[in-house]
Amino acid sequence: MALRLDWALSVVVWLGALLLAAGLARRLALWRQGQPAPVAWSGLLAMPRRYFVDIHHVVAREPAIARAHVMTAGGAVAILLALGVNYGLMRYWPVLDVVTLACAVAMFAGAWQVRARRRAPPARLSRGSWNRLPYSLLLFAAGIALIMALFLLGPFALSRMFGRALAALAGIGLLLGGAELVLGIGIAGPMKHALAGLAHLAFHPRPERFGGRSTGLRPLDLRRPGLGVARAADFAWNRLLSFDACVQCGKCEAVCPAYAAGQPLNPKALIQGMVAAFAPGGPEYAGNPHPGQPQSSAGAVHADIVGSVLAAETLWSCTTCRACVEACPMLIEHVDTVIDLRRHIALNRGDVPGKGSEALANLRYTDTVGGHALAARHHWAVDLDIRVLGEGMNADWLLLVGEGGFDMRYQRALRALVTVMRRAGLDVALLGAAETDCGDLARRLGDEAGFQRLAATLIATLNRYRFAHIVTPDPHLFHCLKNEYPAFGGNFDVHHHSQLLAELIDRGALSLTAPASGGGSVTFHDPCYLGRYNGGFDAPRRVLRGIGVTVVEMPRSREDSRCCGWGGGAAFTDIPGARRIPDMRMDDIRASGAGRVVVACPNCSAMLEAVVGPRPEVIELAEWVAERLAVDVP
Amino acid sequence: MSGNVERPRIAVLVSPAVHPVSGRACAGAADLAALALGQALVASGAPDVFYAGAAPDSALADYLAHGCRRLLVLRHEPDQDVSASLAAAVRPYDLVICGIRSGGGMSSGLLPYQLAELLGRPLLPGLAELSLDSGTVRGAQSLPQGEQRLLEAGFPVLASVHPRAATARPWRFAGLAQGRIEVTPATGCGLTECAFEPERRALPLRAARAERGHERMLQAIAAGDGQAAGLVVNQGDSVEKAQVVLDYLRHHQLVDY
Numbered sequence: 001m002a003l004r005l006d007w008a009l010s011v012v013v014w015l016g017a018l019l020l021a022a023g024l025a026r027r028l029a030l031w032r033q034g035q036p037a038p039v040a041w042s043g044l045l046a047m048p049r050r051y052f053v054d055i056h057h058v059v060a061r062e063p064a065i066a067r068a069h070v071m072t073a074g075g076a077v078a079i080l081l082a083l084g085v086n087y088g089l090m091r092y093w094p095v096l097d098v099v100t101l102a103c104a105v106a107m108f109a110g111a112w113q114v115r116a117r118r119r120a121p122p123a124r125l126s127r128g129s130w131n132r133l134p135y136s137l138l139l140f141a142a143g144i145a146l147i148m149a150l151f152l153l154g155p156f157a158l159s160r161m162f163g164r165a166l167a168a169l170a171g172i173g174l175l176l177g178g179a180e181l182v183l184g185i186g187i188a189g190p191m192k193h194a195l196a197g198l199a200h201l202a203f204h205p206r207p208e209r210f211g212g213r214s215t216g217l218r219p220l221d222l223r224r225p226g227l228g229v230a231r232a233a234d235f236a237w238n239r240l241l242s243f244d245a246c247v248q249c250g251k252c253e254a255v256c257p258a259y260a261a262g263q264p265l266n267p268k269a270l271i272q273g274m275v276a277a278f279a280p281g282g283p284e285y286a287g288n289p290h291p292g293q294p295q296s297s298a299g300a301v302h303a304d305i306v307g308s309v310l311a312a313e314t315l316w317s318c319t320t321c322r323a324c325v326e327a328c329p330m331l332i333e334h335v336d337t338v339i340d341l342r343r344h345i346a347l348n349r350g351d352v353p354g355k356g357s358e359a360l361a362n363l364r365y366t367d368t369v370g371g372h373a374l375a376a377r378h379h380w381a382v383d384l385d386i387r388v389l390g391e392g393m394n395a396d397w398l399l400l401v402g403e404g405g406f407d408m409r410y411q412r413a414l415r416a417l418v419t420v421m422r423r424a425g426l427d428v429a430l431l432g433a434a435e436t437d438c439g440d441l442a443r444r445l446g447d448e449a450g451f452q453r454l455a456a457t458l459i460a461t462l463n464r465y466r467f468a469h470i471v472t473p474d475p476h477l478f479h480c481l482k483n484e485y486p487a488f489g490g491n492f493d494v495h496h497h498s499q500l501l502a503e504l505i506d507r508g509a510l511s512l513t514a515p516a517s518g519g520g521s522v523t524f525h526d527p528c529y530l531g532r533y534n535g536g537f538d539a540p541r542r543v544l545r546g547i548g549v550t551v552v553e554m555p556r557s558r559e560d561s562r563c564c565g566w567g568g569g570a571a572f573t574d575i576p577g578a579r580r581i582p583d584m585r586m587d588d589i590r591a592s593g594a595g596r597v598v599v600a601c602p603n604c605s606a607m608l609e610a611v612v613g614p615r616p617e618v619i620e621l622a623e624w625v626a627e628r629l630a631v632d633v634p
Numbered sequence: 635m636s637g638n639v640e641r642p643r644i645a646v647l648v649s650p651a652v653h654p655v656s657g658r659a660c661a662g663a664a665d666l667a668a669l670a671l672g673q674a675l676v677a678s679g680a681p682d683v684f685y686a687g688a689a690p691d692s693a694l695a696d697y698l699a700h701g702c703r704r705l706l707v708l709r710h711e712p713d714q715d716v717s718a719s720l721a722a723a724v725r726p727y728d729l730v731i732c733g734i735r736s737g738g739g740m741s742s743g744l745l746p747y748q749l750a751e752l753l754g755r756p757l758l759p760g761l762a763e764l765s766l767d768s769g770t771v772r773g774a775q776s777l778p779q780g781e782q783r784l785l786e787a788g789f790p791v792l793a794s795v796h797p798r799a800a801t802a803r804p805w806r807f808a809g810l811a812q813g814r815i816e817v818t819p820a821t822g823c824g825l826t827e828c829a830f831e832p833e834r835r836a837l838p839l840r841a842a843r844a845e846r847g848h849e850r851m852l853q854a855i856a857a858g859d860g861q862a863a864g865l866v867v868n869q870g871d872s873v874e875k876a877q878v879v880l881d882y883l884r885h886h887q888l889v890d891y
Contacts, residue, residue, distance in 0.1 A: 348808045350803070350805050350809075364805070372655070
């Protein structure tokens with residue numbers, strides 16, 4: 001009897017393995033609808049490290065559920081391995097039964113905690129089949145534990161009626177719970193995430209992000225037809241795979257500024273929309289929809305994604321702030337997805353909403369976002385007697401001011417920055433009318449052609465001049481030059497002004513003799529393109545500490561900072577929502593109790609300045625440093 | 635009336651414009667409206683588009699981006715009169731649409747008239763609206779201060795259109811690769827000498843009577859019942875002043891409560 005039960009379990013193990021393989025093959029066929037992509041097989045070797053280090057960094061931010069997951073998943077994997085060896089290979093070692101029993105108990109405890117959380121789940125979690133999962137896991141763990149216990153008790157236990165009934169019960173539990181595990185990937189159930197997630201880690205579309213940062217957008221080959229992603233099959237295959245890794249935890253939804261503002265974008269629904277597009281007929285999405293939009297309908301592989309699984313407004317609501325990417329425990333790249341879809345619309349249809357089209361036309365004809373004459377960019381510097389770099393001249397520091405040079409509010413900050421740099425004895429020069437737009441806005445709005453033209457123009461300009469370093473107060477310009485121009489042959493030593501100021505203060509190059517003005521507390525607003533995009537969290541804080549300012553941190557600061565609402569051209573496409581993103585950010589600032597907020601980006605400055613008062617004062621980093629110098633900004 | 639009434643042949647004339655800020659070549663606003671009208675009126679959405687002149691292809695690329703599939707260029711030497719070659723090229727067409735004036739070059743706005751004269755066809759100038767009705771072109775001519783005049787003529791006919799006559803299709807990068815420019819060499823005679831004269835100053839407007847603004851305002855608020863001036867209330871608090879205004883409104887039945 002006991003022996004036959006052993007055999008029965010062996011059959012079940014092999015059947016499970018076959019079903020799992022069949023399901024994986026089915027999913028593999030769906031991923032292979034995508035475009036070929038170069039992947040390194042060494043990713044498979046790197047997978048454990050990526051799982052235990054990179055994913056752990058994200059998951060550990062919520063310790064309770066992380067522990068529960070370690071117990072559940074760790075238990076399940078150990079059980080499956082032990083079963084595979086002991087029963088799959090027909091060893092029947094009692095010692096492995098003991099190990100399996102212990103793992104099953106751990107898994108049961110973990111699944112029990114997951115179930116407890118599911119009873120009053122946070123709004124960001126998806127329901128539907130995800131609510132079923134903890135019960136399936138409990139059944140599986142309980143079934144395995146019982147069977148192992150019966151085996152360990154030996155033939156004696158199974159000779160009794162009670163023992164047989166218990167074995168039958170355990171068998172049913174094992175089959176029902178086990179079905180969730182082995183069929184998960186085949187029927188696109190919640191357990192799909194386990195295999196797809198591991199494969200995603202191995203073949204991640206941005207392998208550079210492991211052990212570093214990889215935030216620059218990928219160049220698009222403009223000679224190839226198609227231009228961006230219209231249908232699911234236009235994605236690279238490993239991008240389709242990455243969508244399948246989604247566990248619908250909704251951490252992206254919880255941090256998305258557009259979602260919070262009631263704009264029609266929910267990053268989780270976006271990713272699930274992509275899944276619906278390449279694998280139609282899967283289980284119904286049971287999470288929150290894009291605000292104000294009907295629940296996304298089933299897609300079709302050959303239908304355009306925009307118009308079937310999502311509306312164009314969803315794409316144009318994104319501020320590309322990367323809060324979702326930062327929060328995602330499965331390391332999915334939401335922003336890349338948005339940009340690929342935007343590229344297709346912008347390049348093929350040209351209907352960029354709001355002022356987006358106008359801004360792109362301005363860039364096309366004037367190389368400025370606002371349609372200004374290039375010579376007007378440095379009008380604010382006309383009385384500063386600052387050098388304009390000419391051919392054959394030399395400068396230590398080249399100051400690129402970006403579009404902020406046309407903004408009358410921001411011109412004050414630029415004058416302050418020039419004053420500080422000069423007081424530190426730096427040799428600083430401007431580009432004058434030769435400075436053209438870096439193309440950040442064009443690229444985020446999907447106009448890759450416009451971006452590549454602007455990038456080539458600026459790179460050619462910069463290569464004509466002789467300078468040692470570039471400094472800019474604009475994080476968008478900084479990000480483009482630092483992370484995106486190398487792909488086009490532009491390699492420059494570029495610094496954000498916060499980095500330069502921090503260095504000057506650390507070096508004691510500035511005599512900060514004037515008293516600090518104003519009382520009240522101060523908070524710092526992290527620009528997305530300086531912080532999340534480039535890890536520039538400490539430099540601005542070092543500057544503020546250096547000038548004797550104590551910063552009161554907002555709950556949403558550093559990696560968790562909330563976007564001001566400008567990024568990704570969102571200020572231009574201006575998709576309506578229930579609230580405005582800068583108003584919400586100003587509420588964060590107010591809640592910190594600060595009377596002043598320090599910004600380090602011309603766009604954050606413009607967005608926060610535009611919030612109606614009464615509100616905390618918006619002050620640029622360089623302005624405050626200049627205030628502490630015993631000299632008036634001219 | 636000639637030509638096919640059901641499927642009229644339509645030609646659109648375009649030329650490069652100069653961007654007012656950067657001076658770069660771009661599409662002209664009125665020519666874009668002409669192109670958009672042509673695209674709307676031709677069943678295929680792709681009217682025959684002509685340019686005659688010396689501008690390089692790159693200066694015309696914007697029209698491809700705005701949805702022009704095929705741009706026929708009559709390539710002239712610089713500073714030649716293009717009207718004769720253009721007239722010959724568009725003679726087979728029932729309707730020729732162009733912008734009211736180019737956005738660059740001489741921008742004299744004379745070309746439509748020259749073509750109409752050479753072809754011996756009527757011209758509907760400066761249209762803000764254009765519609766076809768079985769061989770008849772109807773249009774609303776845009777006049778200063780928002781006035782319009784309805785014009786109509788039978789095929790074959792020329793029309794020059796106002797920049798607001800139609801909304802151009804959006805600029806699409808993909809259009810640059812989808813459209814093509816076909817160049818045919820053409821010759822024309824030299825431009826006729828023209829004499830430039832300074833712009834004549836418009837006479838500044840003078841008020842009919844020399845009065846101060848305050849006096850004119852007092853006259854303007856005078857009641858219609860022969861009283862010379864309105865009532866000026868300097869006394870009392872804001873509630874009393876508001877009551878005066880309310881009484882006035884009630885007296886004139888401007889409020890009904």
